[in-house]
Amino acid sequence: MGLEKPARGGSNPPDPKLFSQKKFDQKTHQKGELMEILSEIKNRKSKFLYKDTPIEKEKIELLIEAARWAPSCFNNQPWNYVLIDKDASSREAVEASLSLGNGWAKGAPLLVAVGGRTKDGCESQGIEYLLYDIGLSVMSMVIQAEHLGLGSRQMAGWNSEKLKSAVGFPHDFKPIVLVAFGYPAKPENLKEKITDRLKEKLVRARTRKAPEKNFFFDKYSE
Numbered sequence: 001m002g003l004e005k006p007a008r009g010g011s012n013p014p015d016p017k018l019f020s021q022k023k024f025d026q027k028t029h030q031k032g033e034l035m036e037i038l039s040e041i042k043n044r045k046s047k048f049l050y051k052d053t054p055i056e057k058e059k060i061e062l063l064i065e066a067a068r069w070a071p072s073c074f075n076n077q078p079w080n081y082v083l084i085d086k087d088a089s090s091r092e093a094v095e096a097s098l099s100l101g102n103g104w105a106k107g108a109p110l111l112v113a114v115g116g117r118t119k120d121g122c123e124s125q126g127i128e129y130l131l132y133d134i135g136l137s138v139m140s141m142v143i144q145a146e147h148l149g150l151g152s153r154q155m156a157g158w159n160s161e162k163l164k165s166a167v168g169f170p171h172d173f174k175p176i177v178l179v180a181f182g183y184p185a186k187p188e189n190l191k192e193k194i195t196d197r198l199k200e201k202l203v204r205a206r207t208r209k210a211p212e213k214n215f216f217f218d219k220y221s222e
């Protein structure tokens, strides 16, 4: 199991006790200035429900800035983003590409399709970095959104051919992810009723594995 043995080596080894979740929460909550980024990372919650309010142009520009300054292997920047607001000519076709369980995304004022070509990303030791680079860039956009008071939810549930043709991606592109953005709404403020299945999902607690399951000091262990 990870984090049981104290880390060895180095002049200032990290304190494994830091990973006691309770202590970690207490310590970090006391240090307000150190929490500035962490609170946005930690409190971000993927949203299903959005207000109709369109996202301001200035905020959309900031989302783009955050995504474009992400690191990438060899600085290849292999990502390609298509932003689809409710008035976009591609909107209907993009909505038609959504899987059944992602019908909620029709309510988001902004949908963002992200894709690219594997060969535009770098390859090292048999690892293709396209997906890695796109993930870094999308996460930057999502955290910037959180900072601006916007909610988001990433989606893998859509029909690839339909999405590709809706946004005009060339045939050798892979759509990788579709992301919904907008100001978060509460169910009681929505015009339309939400399904019982979605209601259930809304109250589901966010969870993460305990840090010792997949974070290790010094060496990996099972």
Ligand SMILES: Cc1cc2nc3c(=O)[nH]c(=O)nc-3n(C[C@H](O)[C@H](O)[C@H](O)COP(=O)(O)O)c2cc1C
Binding pocket: 044, 045, 046, 047, 101, 102, 153, 154, 155, 156, 157, 158, 177, 206
């Ligand atoms: C690559 C990826 C694909 C996802 N696909 C979907 C999806 O198709 N539909 C959906 O409702 N949520 C989707 N999600 C959201 C995850 O379910 C969510 O991030 C996860 O449950 C953790 O919850 P949190 O983001 O609120 O912390 C996806 C997230 C990622 C990163």
